[in-house]
Amino acid sequence: SLTIGIVGLPNVGKSTMFNALTRNNVLAENYPFATIEPNTGIVPLPDDRLPVLAKLVHTEKIVPATVTFVDIAGIVKGASEGEGLGNKFLANIREADAICEVVRAFEDDDIVHVNGKVDPADDIDTINTELILADLQTIENALPKLEKELRGKKVTPEYVNAVNEAKKILEAGETIDHAAQAGKINKDDIYDLHLLTAKPFIYVFNVDDAELSNEQLRKKLTDLVAPAKAIFLNAQFEADLTELDEADAREMLEDAGLKESGLDQLARVGFDILGLQTFLTAGEKEVRAWQIHKGWTAPQAAGVIHTDFERGFIKAEIVSYDDFVAANGSMNTIKEEGKLRLEGRDYVMQDGDIVEFKFNV
Ligand code: GDP
Helix, strand or coil, X not given: CCEEEEECCCCCCHHHHHHHHHCCCXXXXXXXXXXXXXXXXXXXXXXXXXXXXXXXXXXXXXXXXXXXXXXXXXXXXXXXXXXXXXXXXXXXXXXXXXXXXXXXXXXXXXXXXXXXCCCHHHHHHHHHHHHHHXXXXXXXXXXXXXXXXXXXXXXXXXXXXXXXXXXXHHHCCCCHHHHHHCCCCCHHHHHHHCCHHHXXXXXXXXXXXXXXXXXXXXXXXXXXXXXXXXEEECHHXXXXXXXXXHHHHHHHHHHCCCCCCHHHHHHHHHHHHCCEEEEEEECCCCEEEEXXXXXXXXXXXXXXXXXXXXXXXXXXXXXXXXXXXXXXXXXXXXXXXCCCXXXXXXXXXXXXXXXXXXXXX
16 A cells, blocks of 8 residues: 655654554654654544445444555665665655655754754755755666667657756756656656655644744745645644544644644645545445545446456446435435436546446456
């Protein structure tokens, strides 16, 4: 399954956030390298529709989609040169499908900052520079071979041009993800290089309560990383939230003037940048959100439930979530009102589709 690697400088609150994400109790230590072994946390994708459906179809069982986070060891300057834990760090990032960069924006004199001061822009620069240098190394290593292959017509001039274009972007200090979002390069053209900075990025700013409601600061930090997504959360507050039962947690959120927890936001944005979406099934046995890639067709979606469903696919009976709720979950009403759609092999799945697949065995 696809994973999001959590990275950041030491002491920025990665462990605190990761532990809150997974609700486990690995100690958050106040020193670098505390999180050397990559840990995996699988968290539910928040989806308010599921309990609504469960009520309508009278089931207790809800199975949400999930988002997988991997906590990656704290990066240090010089990682790209294989210094210290550098190699391991880069290898772990290479395995992740997206990068969640945790950046410290909270001030606390008791908690040492590795660079001596709290400076989000500088911290992002430190991390991204290491990733960019590692990518430049990848390209330097690939180019001699590529030029030989070009002479032997084993690769196209367009491909070599795209690689050189990527090199220029990186040399200018920009990540490939950033450049791609700005329309400067197409990631697909250089997919074969598997560059670290071509992975989608999310930035999580770990802030204190005062900063959380400081619109000016938020705008400044949002602009700093745009068009990548920025999420603002207080890791300590999120950790405290996970200690409470649901009702108390909701009350604590409301008291803080928040509609949803930062971790829920992170799970949703993370799921989205991985290129994933869900479709729904609702029956007496269970209500479930199934994870597929954006753009998948009905037979591909069927294959997620069972390979037989894909092989023997005949059609998909689909009703939208809104129509299902409007009809109080009554299939008769849905059919009478012409809201049940029969979709074939080429149908591209849409978010909120409630599906029943028809298939041959
Ligand atoms: P990591 O090295 O990035 O994993 O950082 P940790 O999660 O271990 O956090 C480092 C220290 O900062 C710990 O003492 C945390 O309790 C503290 N910390 C984490 N998040 C916050 C926060 O939002 N505000 C404040 N004041 N302290 C925090």
